[in-house]
Amino acid sequence: MELSTFQFARPFALLLLVAVPYVLVAMWLYRRRTPRLRFPSSHLAEGLKPTLWTRLRWLPPLLRVLAVALAVLGLARPQVRAQRTEDVTVEGIDIVIALDVSTSMRAVDFKPRNRLHVAKQVIADFIRKRVNDRIGLVVFAGEAYTQAPLTLDYNVLLDVLKSVRMGVIEDGTAIGNALATSLNRLKKSKAKSKVVILVTDGDNNSGNISPTEAAAIAKQMGVKVYTIMVGKGGKVPYPVDGLFGKRYQYVEMPVNPALLKQIAKTTGGEFYVATDRESLERNFQSILDELEKTKLMEGGTYVRYTEVFPLAILPAVLLLFLELLLSATRLKTFP
Numbered sequence: 001m002e003l004s005t006f007q008f009a010r011p012f013a014l015l016l017l018v019a020v021p022y023v024l025v026a027m028w029l030y031r032r033r034t035p036r037l038r039f040p041s042s043h044l045a046e047g048l049k050p051t052l053w054t055r056l057r058w059l060p061p062l063l064r065v066l067a068v069a070l071a072v073l074g075l076a077r078p079q080v081r082a083q084r085t086e087d088v089t090v091e092g093i094d095i096v097i098a099l100d101v102s103t104s105m106r107a108v109d110f111k112p113r114n115r116l117h118v119a120k121q122v123i124a125d126f127i128r129k130r131v132n133d134r135i136g137l138v139v140f141a142g143e144a145y146t147q148a149p150l151t152l153d154y155n156v157l158l159d160v161l162k163s164v165r166m167g168v169i170e171d172g173t174a175i176g177n178a179l180a181t182s183l184n185r186l187k188k189s190k191a192k193s194k195v196v197i198l199v200t201d202g203d204n205n206s207g208n209i210s211p212t213e214a215a216a217i218a219k220q221m222g223v224k225v226y227t228i229m230v231g232k233g234g235k236v237p238y239p240v241d242g243l244f245g246k247r248y249q250y251v252e253m254p255v256n257p258a259l260l261k262q263i264a265k266t267t268g269g270e271f272y273v274a275t276d277r278e279s280l281e282r283n284f285q286s287i288l289d290e291l292e293k294t295k296l297m298e299g300g301t302y303v304r305y306t307e308v309f310p311l312a313i314l315p316a317v318l319l320l321f322l323e324l325l326l327s328a329t330r331l332k333t334f335p
Contacts, residue, residue, distance in 0.1 A: 009077035009305075016072045020065060063323035070316035073309075080306040093133040093291055094150055094191040096182040097123055100200035100230070101166050102141040102173050104253055107201070109236040110277055118277045119199055119230060120161055126284045127154055127161070133291075136185045139164055142172030142206040144181040150189070174207025175200060175259070179214035179225065186223055194223045197287060198263070201230040203256035211259055215266040225267040226287050227260035232275050 008014065105116035127135055134150040135157055148160045175198070182196045196218065204211050218225050233255035237248045257273070264271040270290065274280035 005081045007079055007081050009079055011076060013072060013076040016075070017069060020069055020072075023068065024061075024065060060323045060327045063319045063326070067316045067319040067323065070312045070319065074312035074316060076309075078308045078312065080308055082304045082306065093193045093195060094136075094186055094189045095130070095133055095195045095197065095291075096136040096138055096150070096185050098138040098140060098144070098178040098182045098196060098198045098200075099123065099164065100141070100173060100178075100202065101139045101164060101169060102202060103166055103171050104173070104202050105166060105230070107231060107236045107238050107251070107253060108248065109231055109275070110280075114239075115201055115230050116164075116166060118280065120164060122277065122280050122284055123199070124158055124161055125281070126288065127157060129288060130154070134189075134191070136182075137161060137164075138178060138182050138185065139169065140174055140178035140181070141166075142170035142174055144174055144177040144207070145169065146181060146185060150185060170206075172206030173200060173202040173204060174209075175204040175263075176209035176211040176214045177207035179211060179218065179263070180209045183214065183218055183221060183223060186221065193291075194221065195269075195291065196223055196225045196267075197284075198225060198227045198260070199230060200228075200260070201253065201255065203254045204259060211263060212266070215263040218267045223267060224269040225263050226269040226272070226290075227264045228272045228274055228280070228283050229255060229257055229260050230274050230280065231255065232273065233257075 099116075099119065101116060105119070106114045108114050110118040132152070134152055135148075135154070136146065136150040137148040137157065137160060138144055139147045147164060148157050151157055178198065178200075179196065182198075186194045186196070215225065231253060233253055235250040236253050238251040238253075239246050240249050257271070261271045263269075270286070272283035272286065274283050
C-alpha cells in the first residue's frame, strides 16, 4: 500500500512569506513619495480617457509579489513523500556442496560420461540458478577438503568446480569427514538457513568421524543435509586400462542408501537417488524448490521523495520576467 503526503524539506524558509506584506507597504509608500507629472489645470486631464493599460498599472507590482512568494515556496523545497509498505524476500541461505571424488565416480553408468563429469555439470547448473546465496564446495574421497569457502562469486566457484578431478585425494569414501568439513564451513554462518548437499555414490569406508555423529551435530547447528546417492549400486560399467587400450568391465559398487536416508532424516533434509543425468537434474531441482520455501518474508517500508520545487521556481522566473517586460514597455511609468 502506498500513502502520499505533501511536505517541505526547509519549512523554516516559509517565514520569509511574512515579509511579503511589508514589501507591499514599502512599494506603496515609495510610489506615493515618487514625484508625479502634474497638469497645470484639471480641465486638461478631463479629456484623457483611461486606456486598458492605464487600468492595468497595478499589474507589475502584483506580478513581482507573486514571483517573490513563489520563489520563497521553492526555497522551502516542497516535496511529495510517498511511503510504501510491502513484503520483501530475504534469502539468507548458506549452502555447502560436498562432492564425492573417489575413483568409483569414474563409473560410466551415467552415459556417455562418468558420474563425476555429469555431477559437476548438474551442480554447475544449480549454482547458476541461485541468487544472493553464499555457496561453498567440499570434495572428499578418503579425506575431505574445502575446495572453495562460502562465496557469492559464482564465476570463481564455477572455475573451481571445473578443475575438480579424481586421483588427487587418497581413495575411499569418508562421508563423516565430508559432513564435518562442511559443517566447519558453516559454523560461523549468520544465515537464516544453512544447508549441506552431499553427493556420493558409495558407502562410508574411510575417515575418523562417524556419519551419524556428524549428522547429530548438523541437527544441533540447524543445518539441513540433503543426500543424493549417485548410482543404484550393484555391477556397473567401469573403465579399465588394458594392453589394447581402455576397455570396460562390470564392477560391483557397494552403496548404503540406509545411511544416507538416516543422515537426511536426522537433519530434516531429504534423500534422493540418481540413476542417470535426468534423475540427478530432477534431484537438484527438487532441492532448489525446497530452498525456495526457506526464503523469509519480512515487511519493509520504503519512502520516496519527489522534489516539486521546480513547479514554484519556474513560474516565479516567468512572472518576474513578465513584470520587467511590462514595466519597461506598455506599463512604464514616468515621474
